[in-house]
Amino acid sequence: MFRNQAQKLMKKFTLGNVVQKCIAPLSVSAVKCREVIDRREMLRSLPSVDEGTAGEKAVDVDSLIGHKNVFPTLDLPNRLFNGIPFKDLPIFNIRVSPNNTIISFTDAKGVPNLNRSCGVEGFKNAKKGTNVAAQATALTIGTKVLERGIKTVRVRVRGLGPGRMAAIKGLQMSGLDIVSITDSTRVSWNPPRPRKQKKL
Amino acid sequence: MRHPSFIARTVLVHNNDVEAACRILNRILGREDILDQFRRTRFFEKPFQFRRRINFERCKAIYNEDMDRKIQFVLRKNRTDPFPGCS
Numbered sequence: 001m002f003r004n005q006a007q008k009l010m011k012k013f014t015l016g017n018v019v020q021k022c023i024a025p026l027s028v029s030a031v032k033c034r035e036v037i038d039r040r041e042m043l044r045s046l047p048s049v050d051e052g053t054a055g056e057k058a059v060d061v062d063s064l065i066g067h068k069n070v071f072p073t074l075d076l077p078n079r080l081f082n083g084i085p086f087k088d089l090p091i092f093n094i095r096v097s098p099n100n101t102i103i104s105f106t107d108a109k110g111v112p113n114l115n116r117s118c119g120v121e122g123f124k125n126a127k128k129g130t131n132v133a134a135q136a137t138a139l140t141i142g143t144k145v146l147e148r149g150i151k152t153v154r155v156r157v158r159g160l161g162p163g164r165m166a167a168i169k170g171l172q173m174s175g176l177d178i179v180s181i182t183d184s185t186r187v188s189w190n191p192p193r194p195r196k197q198k199k200l
Numbered sequence: 201m202r203h204p205s206f207i208a209r210t211v212l213v214h215n216n217d218v219e220a221a222c223r224i225l226n227r228i229l230g231r232e233d234i235l236d237q238f239r240r241t242r243f244f245e246k247p248f249q250f251r252r253r254i255n256f257e258r259c260k261a262i263y264n265e266d267m268d269r270k271i272q273f274v275l276r277k278n279r280t281d282p283f284p285g286c287s
Contacts (some may be wrong), residue, residue, distance in 0.1 A: 053224060053229070053230065053235060054222065055222070055223030055226045055232035056226045056229070056235060058223065058227055062229070068213065068220070069214070070211050070212055070214070070224060070242075071210070072210050072212065073252050074205050076206075076207070076212075080203050086206070087206075099274050116245070127203075128226045148225055154206065160238065160239070161253065165219075165222055168218055168222060169218060169219070172218045172247060177216065178212060178213050179212065179224055180206065180210050180211055180212050180213060181210070181213060181218070181221050181222060182205065183209040183229060184205065184209065185229075185234070185238055187241070188237075188241065189237060191241050193244055194241055194244045195243060195244065196243065197243040197246075198243065
C-alpha cells in the first residue's frame, strides 16, 4: 500500500521517474542473507580452535626416555613434596569449556576454599572463553592462594578448551609450585544420548 | 571400578616444567583415543555417521597393516647382501 501511495505521489512531481527508479529496488527486497557457496572450504581455511591439547598429535618416539619418574607409583601418596605428603597437598580444580574457565581451590579432601572464573574476573561474553582470560584468572587465584601461605599444589583439569593450558601456565606464573597435573575429563564409551548436532 | 584419582591420568612435574608435563599427558590422552571419544560424544552421532566412521577406520586399519608389512619387508635386516643392487 505504501508503495502505491508513494508512486502516486511521485507521479505528481516531474522528477517522479527518477525517484521511482531509486525506490523500486528497495521495495522488491530480494535481499539474500548471505552467500553460502563453499562453507566447507571456508571452515577449512579458518584457523583450528585451540583446545589446550598441545602435543596431542605429536609423534615423539623417544621423548619419554629423558624423563624419569614422570608417572605416579604406588608410593606416591606418601611421598613428600616440600615436607607435605602428596595425598595432603591442596588441589586446584580447573574446569574448562569452550566458553569459560572456572578455577576452584580446594583442600586435600576436596572442600572448596576459593572460586574464580573468567566471568568473575571481568571478561564477559565471548572473551570468557579465551586463553588470555584463563591465564589472568589463574594468576589472580594463584596469588590469592600464595597470600595464604600455600605454595605446593596439585592440579586437576577437566574438559577441553582454550583455557586448558593457559590456566595451568597462569598458576605457574603466579609462583605456585605445581607438583602434578591430572586429567579428569569425563569420558564415557556408552554415554546417554547427547544433544543433537548444531546446524551449520 | 573407578580409577583412583591422582594415580590415573596423572603426570608429575619436574623442574617446574609444566608444559612438558602437559604435552606428555596430552599425547597419551590423544593416543589412547580419550580426547577423540570426548569430542565425539559432545553431540549425537547419527547412525549413518557412525557407520561411515567405522567403515573408514576399518579401511584405514587394513591399509596400515599392509603398509607396516611393506615397511618391515623393506627394512628387513638379515640379508646376505646388506645393500642389494649397490655393488
